[in-house]
Amino acid sequence: MERHFDVELNKLRENLSDMAALVEGMIDNAIKALVERKEETLGNVFNDEVEVNKKHIEVDEICLKLLALHQPTAVDLRLITSAMKINSELERIGDQAVNISQNTTSLVKQPFFIQLPIIPQMTEITKSMVKDSIKAFITKDSDIAKNILLRDEKVDDLKREVFKKIINYIIENPAQTEYFIDLLLISRNIEKIADHTTNIAEDVIFMILGQDIRHHHLFDEHKT
């Protein structure tokens, strides 16, 4: 029985790692389409979303089976309930990559073009957060998880910088309002992904330490 439990746990870890790799690739392809101003890579994002959704349901099924058949307690129980939460976060990161793709589809249709280097900069940090959040879960490393919380603040700062820049751009080029709003919404999608990795990091810390660190920094967001 114990062996079967471990086999299922490994399946759970593998599935979550696969989901994390998929959503990271989706973010990559979505931002590539934006930066290179072409829609070719967006097809991959939509295809990968289907895979992520399948895994989302599969992971929940594995977790329910583990809870029903093995009735775990303490650390194992926290591991499985955390996995259920991480599963939801990863699926929503996938949703945000789809949202970036949809906003990019609208944006590349417009003849206007400007590069805003903060966007790929935000993306790089956010992708590293996705990678590290699943690494923290798999290796049970609370230091990696805690470091994610710091990077979230950096992404929030960049989001606010984008906001200010976009306001000024629009005031100077009102005819390009839709273009700039698409860009603003994309920066919000990226920041939301960073938020989801922060949730994962908090779940991982709870899983490892049994200590709920959520809600220790209230009202630290602005204009989301």
Next chain:
Amino acid sequence: MERHFDVELNKLRENLSDMAALVEGMIDNAIKALVERKEETLGNVFNDEVEVNKKHIEVDEICLKLLALHQPTAVDLRLITSAMKINSELERIGDQAVNISQNTTSLVKQPFFIQLPIIPQMTEITKSMVKDSIKAFITKDSDIAKNILLRDEKVDDLKREVFKKIINYIIENPAQTEYFIDLLLISRNIEKIADHTTNIAEDVIFMILGQDIRHHHLFDEHKT
């Protein structure tokens, strides 16, 4: 033992109902401040957020205790894991009410003023979705839950309408760009709340029917 389980289950239901009532009030106060153009009611939103966050942690603790001590299976197991998910959604609805409040704080500072009746209209539908999502959970009524999914489409339509209107307003009044973007972001916050109630509705349907209806409508969002 069975009695203790029921007592704890009732505590769980009560806590989630309280959270739902709290976040509904937060949405009300946030939009009231926006429509009446005054910040007085926003203090309540920030205070209630503290309460919601406390309950968020409390509900998770009750769920973990129920899983560890009573090792439920089948329907009871689905009820508790669904409650954990609904708990997260309600907490995030509270976060969005806080975001509306922060965007409103920025908006009311600006001398410009225009009423956009779609915003309170979206809010009314969304508030009814919050109310019904917890009602569906408590009464185990899948019809109420399914009806929420229909209203989500209506809110999405209104969100797109706001987007188009805002683009035109900005083109005509570029000096008021920040005001209009604050308004646009508020419409997105409301639409996000509707999304969270949709997630609750899907969790409730799964809890009742044991049937996972998530991901049956792919790519039905645009510009989120």
